[in-house]
Amino acid sequence: MEKQEILEEMKLFAFQTGGFGKWLAPETDDEILDRLGRLDQENLSKAQLNQLLAFGHEAPFSDAFFTYYWLSVPKEHPYDVTTIPFFETEWSESLAIMSLAHLKWGLYRLYIDGLMWVVNVGAAYRQFRSMKTEELVAYFSERRFNSQLIKNRGPSLPLTQIPIDQRFLISEQACKSYGGYPDSPGELKDALLEAWRAHRGGRGARITIRNLLEGDFIKKEFFERQGEFIFSADDVLEEPIESEEDIDSKYQAAAVKFFRARNSGLNNTRMYLSMVGELDVYVATSMRTREDFRDMARTCDTVFSDVRLKDLCLRHFNPTLSAAEGH
Incomplete structure (x- = not known):
């Protein structure tokens, strides 16, 4: 050679x-x-x-x-x-x-x-x-690793499942957009209302939430958070808006999903902390888009649901199922 x-x-x-x-x-x-x-x-x-x-x-x-x-x-x-x-x-x-x-x-x-x-x-x-x-x-x-000892531990307490398509809602970006509590409207709603009023003031008519968030008003007044708002409102971006009532109803529908996912994520974090001394696998990653959350969720499901690992009942941290109180 x-x-x-x-x-x-x-x-x-x-x-x-x-x-x-x-x-x-x-x-x-x-x-x-x-x-x-x-x-x-x-x-x-x-x-x-x-x-x-x-x-x-x-x-x-x-x-x-x-x-x-x-x-x-x-x-x-x-x-x-x-x-x-x-x-x-x-x-x-x-x-x-x-x-x-x-x-x-x-x-x-x-x-x-x-x-x-x-x-x-x-x-x-x-x-x-x-x-x-x-x-x-x-x-x-x-x-x-002594696999028999791992098998003998048995399963841990179950986690609360979150639909794969809604796991992006446990992110820090979504939390900042929707706020920490259901009775305190998040800044996403305030931004949408302000953008709608500016749109109506310019004699604008029916418009989608996407166009509101991608428009000049949000770009000017919420420039640093525009990407965050678009990410958080992904489920309702194509919804048409003709009034403030429309914004309220569309926002509420999205917020219900957010708080359901967030509460599940917070509960899962408690579960993870309760078994931190016996955690086998910590999955570390960076997820910036909704598709990132989908991909990571599927990857974790594929790996840890494999029949070759089933008997081990591995305690693994799935980052798409855990939310933190701090954000």
């Missing part, structure tokens, strides 16, 4: 910031690339790989490290290493790296382990490279 072909094959494992991945960068020593170019025809031994690392200014590794990452399928590892890309069964019975794909498989595992359980890949290599077999096995065994 030519130099550029090898670099392309190995680009996933090359870092621009130096460290362990630098030995597979464009400035890599030609000796390394020449040897890797013959790898599919000539097996790469542990001694030779250590030499290649030396050419790349990396410290050597132990026999145990080489065997663990390239010549074995450790049953005690936290994940099934045979599911890692490129794996071939014959590698677990070999004495050397048999192909470029074989080299990539071991590196892939090391990179996952470094990112999952150590600060970074370079730090992981420095930590693992001199370990003995029993030390590597013990290290990763400790990072496995």
Whole structure:
């Protein structure tokens, strides 16, 4: 294989910031690339790989490290290493790296382990490279979860479900628009009424809520909050307005949905706090549009309702089901 072909094959494992991945960068020593170019025809031994690392200014590794990452399928590892890309069964019975794909498989595992359980890949290599077999096995065994103990916990108290299409209403933007309490009209309603009066003052006729919120009055008087109002009123944007009474009725219909969703979200937050000591998964995200909320809700439902996880009754924080008192 030519130099550029090898670099392309190995680009996933090359870092621009130096460290362990630098030995597979464009400035890599030609000796390394020449040897890797013959790898599919000539097996790469542990001694030779250590030499290649030396050419790349990396410290050597132990026999145990080489065997663990390239010549074995450790049953005690936290994940099934045979599911890692490129794996071939014959590698677990070999004495050397048999192909470029074989080299990539071991590196892939090391990179996952470094990112999952150590600060970074370079730090992981420095930590693992001199370990003995029993030390590597013990290290990763400790990072496995006892799934039977998790199953034995049983389910937590149920959350209050919110229709996926209404989960955007638990957002901070919606809370600011509708206010904290049903009996105190939110600023969205005030803005709509003011915009309607300005529209009528200019002898304007029937108009949609969208056009009111996207119009010049809102843009001028509520410029910093225009996007927030449009987001919060998404359910009624295409509703026609011919009077202040129309605004009141359309707003009330939207507000009812908001407070129903918000109260459910607040109750769910209480539930999450009650199990914070046993929370298994915290889903962190940023949701800025209604579609973001839909996508995240579907993603959480897809992942955590999977039949392969059902028996674990995982306690996971779903950000589309939780609201905070502070906003």
